[in-house]
Amino acid sequence: MAATDPDHVVLLGTKGGPAIRPGTPMPTSSLLTLDGRAIVVDCGLGVTRALADQGMELADLRTIFITHLHSDHYLELGPLLHTAWTAGLKSNVEIWGPPGLDRYWTAFLASMADDIALRIADEGRPDLAALVRIHALDAGKVATLDTVTVTAMRVAHPPLVDCFALSFAGLSNRVVFSGDTAYLPALADFARGADLLVHEAMLDPALAALAARVGNGDDRLLTHLRLSHTSAADAGRIATQAGVRALALHHLVPSDDPDFGPTDWHAAVAEGWDGPLHLGTDGLRIDLGT
Secondary structure (H helix, E strand, O other), X not given: OOOOOOOEEEEEEOEOOOOOOOOOOOEOEEEEEEOOEEEEEEEOOOHHHHHHHOOOOHHHXXXXXXXXXXXXXXXXXHHHXXXXXXXXXXXXXXXXXXXXXXXXXXXXXXXXXXXXXXXXXXXXXXXXXXXXXXXXOOOEEEEEEOOEEEEEEEOOEOOEOOOEEEEEEOOOOEEEEOOOOOOOOHHHHHOOOOOEEEEEEEOHHHHHHHHHHHOOOOOHHHHHHHHHOOEHHHHHHHHHHHOOOOEEEEEEEOOOOOOOOHHHHHHHHOOOOOOOEEEOOOOEEEEOOO
């Protein structure tokens, strides 16, 4: 991936939730390129292969953001870093994520201690632990990455408290990721005027069938979905209220029900949005203007 790549977003994995089955998309991860900087947003299962499929040299990995501590957003963070290390990673990787992400990383290193020690001694690799720096994510201005300014907003994803929307503003483009959230009108202010809003979405007519298919026999899954996520129509309303240039639907719930397809998603989001729409599929690249 060249430093001169134009600004773009790739939705690497677009499935909401952690489970995969034959033929389903992969869980949530994205690759954002702004001003030549490659930024990984969330590390659900499959992120390592998906990045390689986009032509990214894993040894070039430098910047990762984790929006919250649900497994479909950070399960493969450790394996991604370890695989990048075996692929020649020698430079620091800066990671921002909610409090508690450091415990995950410490435990991952402990689980792989024998392999890591062996590869350091036998292959002359640098100490993996020393290459990774984890920063606790909080609301407000998070970081300035050369020409890219990163800002976070806490969103509504109960029972979690530390769940964040992220804004990435470069020289020419601004991209906002909603993270996982219930309908939150304040997100429209956070995303105001963005070139692209990447918003999670669920398809209301399909939820009952989803809960019956994969739930645990009571109403807890359906209750969680309704309290903690945003309908496609409401994602469209946020985009309209924010005056963004384009909307991408991500973290789709459900993403694998054969009874519901693109026509249903487009009809649902049209209740709140009539602008450019990108319906998430794994590997979808969205080029940004200049």
